[in-house]
Amino acid sequence: MNYVPHTDRDRSEMLAQIGVSSVDELFSDIPREVRLERDLRLPKPVSEYELARHMAALAGKNTTADDLVSFLGAGAYDHFVPSVVRHIVSRSEFYTAYTPYQAEISQGMLQAIFEYQTLMCELTAMDVSNASLYDGATAVAEAAAMACRQTRRQQVVVSAAVHPEYRATLKTYARNLGIEVAEAGIRDGATDFEELEQLTSGATACVILQNPNFLGSVEAMGAAAEIAHRSGALFVACVDPISLGILAPPGEYGADIAVGEGQGLGSPMSFGGPYLGFLTCRQELIRNMPGRVAGETHDSQGRRGYILTLQAREQHIRRERATSNICSNEALSALAAAVYLSWLGKDGIREVADLCLQKAHYAFDRITAIPGFRPASSAPFFKEFAVRMPVPLEQASAVLLRSNMLGGLALGRFYRDLGDAMLIAVTEKRTKDEIDSLCRALEGLA
């Protein structure tokens, strides 16, 4: 298979038109010494049927989160994706398009992005949104770089309660950009604000907190924003968009930049990607914002239309002086988020957040009532919480798996002092029966 439509006759006519006798001649400018004089060593080609079978067999070697009852979260969440989302993002007019460089023939995607930007502004209560970034981790790194450009400072303070992989990504970016990263520790499951205050100074470009943080705890974001602003630093809030149906949005507590992972907004977990990095900010910061952005304009007859705008910030115009190197983003995931949020609407976003909140608290109450199972923090939480367990976590996970349950993340992987704690996520998909089964399995361990 090669998906090439040419017949032999087409090919010979085309070669004659070019004035060569074979395709090989068209490659005569490639020096002999760098030509590959053998076939690539790859598995032999297969027919569509064989391919479909092979792919199904590979997929079949995995046990999915659907085969099990999942309480695993930690940055990728098992939220319900309604059918409309899959059907809309499967419209090939959308998914087989490139970035909408020619606006007039790409109005569908541009309007959808404009709607996405509006939805994200509403959700985060911020002024402006970009068209998307790669994921939550890179969105945190981009926000830090943006804050450094804006403040002309080269140090950022991040809470140790921000997702470990986001911090790792931030550090990789920062090291190469000459940005210093200081990390404020954790006390009782939330950011240690004394330490946060000590680390934040007139040299700090931004303070970064996650809400709810990686351990599930709701942070005192308003107080953190004040600490940042007292030093003239920006406050970056990394948030779970689903939580914003109930939790205070970044715009209500003085955040300057809001970022986060939008996977929960209509994208499947897909073993870690593609996801959706989002970034919204205050109006004053737009010229330093990274990434593409769609804007409203009009044609000569006054008809409304949409176009990629503020491109003077971007790599293809500004080259080495661009605000970021990003080109391709996650447009289709942004479209999924727009459809998902429009499906939920004003009441639905609150309802889904409330379901997560209620079910997670029911699970928390039941689990921490089991002798030996203790909460790892007294902080308020949303849909995820950490529990210290009286048995080795490997044993707990294995027992749960035998009952067809996917336990939460063993936190010892990222936090040495939480070696006995499991991070349990409860989305709107979990039922009371499933939570009760989890508790029964854990009771068996106590």
Added chain:
Amino acid sequence: MTMPLIFERSEAGRKAYSLPECDVPRKDVAELLPDWAVRKSAAALPEVSEVDLVRHYTKLSQRNHGVDVGFYPLGSCTMKYNPKVNEDAAALPGFTSLHPYQPEELVQGALELMYELGRYLCEIGGMDEATLQPAAGAHGELTGLMIIKAYHESRGDGAKRTKVIVPDSAHGTNPASAAFCGYKVVEVKSDARGGVDLDSLRAAMSDEVAALMLTNPNTLGLFDENIVEIAKIVHDAGGLLYYDGANMNAIMGIARPGDMGFDVLHFNLHKTFSTPHGGGGPGSGPVAVKKALAPFLPVPVVEKKDGKFVLDYDRPHSIGKVKAFYGNFNVMVKAYAYIRALGAKGLREASENAVLNANYLMRKLAPYYHLPYDRYCKHEFVLSAAYQLAAGVHTADIAKMLLDYGFHAPTVYFPLIVKEAIMVEPTETESKDTLDAFVSAMIEIAQLAEKDPEALHSAPHKMVVGRLDDVTAARRPVLRWRPREQANAK
């Protein structure tokens, strides 16, 4: 007629959603969360019915051009056909419903796919080890440069090597990625044949140079015949060669960057390997390196140990992470399926036919449009509107007029070294009939430029909107919708 926004279709009380009932004893939110943590004013998300929602986005899709709708000769973007079987494979729950932190023994199929894909890419690129973590081409560039930096640092050479050389014909992401990696960008000129000017390169080369970033074939669609000499100049001065894989579709199975002397390369799975571009993303930008650079790859790397596939985090020299988890896995599934369907023979044929199509189009169009570099091209070629400029017709006018013929426009005003550039990449999946129809349209436009330039200045005429005012959009940015009363208050 103005297309309403989803917000303008909203009617209080309508709903599309249905969610499970709360089957646990419900508590008041005030019992569960402190007041300061709770949202004060609701997010004004639209309230629509499901049918209205579906019709709205279906209408939007009909206002969008994709490869499935028609020809999309966008240069350097390799808009080839995206096979449907790959979409079906990627939609299997065995791939979509996997949590990235599931135990390794539950995701052996996913890890096997990633491991094999990495090996295939190394073979295609002539490299030794790969990471699939970068989410897009530019992300791959950044990752590759970070690896280069870590390599120089490991040799005590990092502080000195502060520069990255980029040709003046390079993609904008090259200098932007270098700067985002903390490097100073040095530009070298192109020579009369469109390749890197060797004297300019020699003059720029020193022990302060970390790497040269190059696309080969370059953005003019021309293979740089001096590649061996270029590699020698860079390596002799202790620098490394970075290959921008955006143009890989020209050479699969014919020549390999690794054999040309490149040390690091990124692939664009959403170009060369037929994964759809999603209207702007997701892409996927795996990076492959020569052995000496392998210790610096991001963690984790998928390894095979005792017949099992594992995620190896124990790589002390790694640059760390460039993204959460392991990359755009679902995109990888499609690229893997593509490589398995085509095999060595199919990939080579894809490149051969991509080059055949480009040369055919170039020859047919050369009498009507200025061809600044007249030699065999590879997968794409660059014209200029120099002839039409005499009548006051610009590249933008030609591009907008093409839309009326049902074609997406080529890449325009790029590369920067060609004035009024028109960069055409037909790809291998387009038939001769389609190419001929495109040629006819381009000839008619060239004739129109002489007879009626005004018609071109006002193009497009048949789209849902006319030519949009980009100047006003940038000067007075309107980046979100607001309800009329709020918009008026502003």
